Amino acid sequence: MKIVVLVKQVPDTAEERKLDLATGQLDREAADSVVDEINERALEAALRIKDANKGTEVVAMTMGPDDATQSLRKALSMGADSGVHIVDDSLDGADTGRTAATLAAALRSTGFDVVMAGNESTDGRAGVVPAMVAEHLQLPLLGSLISAEIADEGVRGVRQGEGGTLNVRAGLPAIITVTERFPEARFPNFKGILTAKRKPVTTLSVAELGIPTGASRTVVVSTVERPPRAAGRKLIDDGTAAEELAEFLVANRLV
Amino acid sequence: MSNVLALIEVSHRGEIAASARGLLAAAATLGSPVAVVVSPAPLSDDDVARLGELGAARIYLAVTAAAGTVLVSPAVDALSGAVDAYGPAAVLAANSVDGREAAARLAVRVGGSVLADVVQVRSDNGTVVAQHSVFGGAYTVESVVKGGLPILTIRQGAIEGQAPAATANLQTVSLEARTEGAAVIDQFNDDAAVSVRPELRTAATVVSGGRGLGSSGNFVLVEQLADTLGAAIGASRAAVDAGYIAQTAQVGQTGVSVSPQLYIALGISGAIQHRAGMQTAKTIVAINKDEDAPIFEVADFGIVGDIFTVVPKLIEAVKARSN
Numbered sequence: 001m002k003i004v005v006l007v008k009q010v011p012d013t014a015e016e017r018k019l020d021l022a023t024g025q026l027d028r029e030a031a032d033s034v035v036d037e038i039n040e041r042a043l044e045a046a047l048r049i050k051d052a053n054k055g056t057e058v059v060a061m062t063m064g065p066d067d068a069t070q071s072l073r074k075a076l077s078m079g080a081d082s083g084v085h086i087v088d089d090s091l092d093g094a095d096t097g098r099t100a101a102t103l104a105a106a107l108r109s110t111g112f113d114v115v116m117a118g119n120e121s122t123d124g125r126a127g128v129v130p131a132m133v134a135e136h137l138q139l140p141l142l143g144s145l146i147s148a149e150i151a152d153e154g155v156r157g158v159r160q161g162e163g164g165t166l167n168v169r170a171g172l173p174a175i176i177t178v179t180e181r182f183p184e185a186r187f188p189n190f191k192g193i194l195t196a197k198r199k200p201v202t203t204l205s206v207a208e209l210g211i212p213t214g215a216s217r218t219v220v221v222s223t224v225e226r227p228p229r230a231a232g233r234k235l236i237d238d239g240t241a242a243e244e245l246a247e248f249l250v251a252n253r254l255v
Numbered sequence: 256m257s258n259v260l261a262l263i264e265v266s267h268r269g270e271i272a273a274s275a276r277g278l279l280a281a282a283a284t285l286g287s288p289v290a291v292v293v294s295p296a297p298l299s300d301d302d303v304a305r306l307g308e309l310g311a312a313r314i315y316l317a318v319t320a321a322a323g324t325v326l327v328s329p330a331v332d333a334l335s336g337a338v339d340a341y342g343p344a345a346v347l348a349a350n351s352v353d354g355r356e357a358a359a360r361l362a363v364r365v366g367g368s369v370l371a372d373v374v375q376v377r378s379d380n381g382t383v384v385a386q387h388s389v390f391g392g393a394y395t396v397e398s399v400v401k402g403g404l405p406i407l408t409i410r411q412g413a414i415e416g417q418a419p420a421a422t423a424n425l426q427t428v429s430l431e432a433r434t435e436g437a438a439v440i441d442q443f444n445d446d447a448a449v450s451v452r453p454e455l456r457t458a459a460t461v462v463s464g465g466r467g468l469g470s471s472g473n474f475v476l477v478e479q480l481a482d483t484l485g486a487a488i489g490a491s492r493a494a495v496d497a498g499y500i501a502q503t504a505q506v507g508q509t510g511v512s513v514s515p516q517l518y519i520a521l522g523i524s525g526a527i528q529h530r531a532g533m534q535t536a537k538t539i540v541a542i543n544k545d546e547d548a549p550i551f552e553v554a555d556f557g558i559v560g561d562i563f564t565v566v567p568k569l570i571e572a573v574k575a576r577s578n
Contacts, residue, residue: 013508013527013528013531014526014527014528015527016527017390017393018390019389019390019394019396024396024398037509038509095368096359096368096369096371097362097363097368097369100359100363119352122508122509123390124371125371125372126355126369126371126372126408127350127355127371128355128356128358128359128362128369128371128408129359130359131327131355131356131357131359131360132359132360132362132363132369134360135331135359135360135363135364136363138436139436140326140436140437140438141326141327141356141438142326142438143327143352143356144352158444159326159352160352161352161353161443162264162266162272162351162352162353163266163445163446164443164444164445164446165443165444166326166440166442166443166444167440167441167442167444168326168438168439168440168441169438169439169441170437170438170439174438180502180509181502216368217368217400217401217402217403218368218369218370218398218399218400218401219398219399219400219401220396220397220398221384221397221398221399222396222397223394223395223396223397224394224395224396225393225394226392226393226394226395226535229534229539229552229553231551231552231553231554231557232554232555232556232557233555233556233557234551234554234557234558234559235557235558235559235560236546236558236559236560237558237559237560237561237564237565241558241560241565242558242565242566242568242569242571242572243568243572245540245556245558245565245569245572246569246572246573246575246576248540248556249517249540249573250576252538254460254516254517254538255484255573255576255577
């Protein structure tokens with residue numbers, strides 16, 4: 001079985017993330033770039049299938065600037081067999097529609113039985129790219145799963161819905177997205193880090209994928225920074241702080 | 256006035272989702288709201304009246320055996336039919352697991368573009384302008400679609416108010432049940448407890464607990480304060496990971512984003528990922544024994560103290576004042 005895991009490089013959520021106020025795009029200098037944690041969980045799920053069945057091939061695919069190779073190397077050091085890096089200056093600032101069209105073309109040329117991704121990235125949080133890719137490829141999507149069983153016959157999973165969960169299934173090929181309920185990812189071990197350097201990474205450009213060039217159709221028209229919150233009163237409890245807080249809540253009509 | 260489609264989700268038990276109000280309110284600010292509904296059976300008169308009350312001028316009802324048995328794709332087929340029928344200026348769906356997948360597939364199918372996780376909409380000389388709250392409310396961003404149909408996913412609980420009531424004109428179409436290229440639903444497992452507390456995303460007051468609670472048994476302290484204040488219950492990721500409370504209560508970067516009038520953080524250190532889900536609250540109160548906890552940097556009222564001492568006293572003090 002061939003599993004392609006979609007990996008996105010995002011700003012570290014443990015740091016202050018910034019937008020460029022002129023363009024509305026991410027300020028890549030503001031915070032360190034890391035593999036989005038939800039993608040690591042998707043990769044972990046794929047690697048567990050490989051652990052149980054050595055015939056499984058796991059490919060990590062990313063679309064991003066030159067330095068997104070770091071994310072692919074991380075995925076390779078965790079245990080992915082190879083990487084695909086879609087890199088092209090014309091994809092700078094690509095919106096979800098353009099991103100999905102590009103990923104779909106790359107997935108077609110790479111080939112797969114299963115595509116695994118996170119349910120939403122921590123930076124864009126749109127949660128639409130996997131479903132767009134599924135529509136481009138005319139494939140079933142099992143989205144927002146809390147667990148999954150993947151076999152040659154097909155995939156079954158439990159989807160987190162709004163008021164409960166759903167048991168869902170589809171034949172292969174299929175696309176699935178995982179939620180935070182999936183297990184945390186393993187750490188790369190020393191051997192993994194060493195062998196990662198020798199694993200193949202294919203680079204693809206927009207021209208090689210044969211998709212039309214052109215700007216994204218969603219356009220940011222304004223970006224405004226919210227003034228930072230100032231700290232207010234801070235009391236050390238001497239036994240009366242609860243009373244003072246109750247007074248504060250009443251005075252501000254919050255109770 | 257141009258038509259604006261709103262995908263109304265109906266549960267497998269036939270209940271109209273709570274997101275319907277906000278979707279139709281947003282649709283009404285952009286044009287004439289058309290509720291798009293997928294159902295295995297005709298809608299009841301009550302449901303038609305209810306959608307009218309919420310502002311639907313028209314209802315496009317797609318009746319199909321695939322509703323409730325095939326995942327999301329019946330909604331995409333229905334929306335696509337409604338786009339052909341009404342030539343809308345925009346399509347709105349909830350930013351829910353179903354809504355955003357339907358929006359995404361529709362965008363590819365009809366050549367539209369998605370504006371995601373929208374918190375406010377407006378029309379600027381006929382152009383649909385979407386407002387987003389980015390990086391936990393640190394930025395407010397406005398975006399538009401240039402060329403092609405704007406398809407918006409609306410953050411649940413973000414749109415206030417209700418559209419003017421209308422008498423909904425019902426159009427029913429029957430939809431072929433297709434399963435190719437789609438996932439199948441075998442079973443629904445409803446959440447057991449139907450809470451009497453307010454819904455976290457829309458509550459005016461939220462009381463959240465963190466790792467400082469120490470155990471799931473101690474989490475009852477959060478519940479007691481929440482019930483005294485009529486508040487919803489939230490939690491930090493640390494408390495969820497420790498198993499104190501269900502993941503659906505998680506507030507933060509990867510959980511629910513809340514903007515209540517009052518947010519009370521109990522035993523929460525306030526890591527940047529948690530603040531990303533609550534820092535747009537109007538008033539923030541924090542109680543934590545660690546004087547250097549980062550939550551105090553954003554708190555309007557902070558108490559450095561033991562939650563197990565302060566919170567019971569606070570409950571008594573609030574009760575005394577409300578009597």
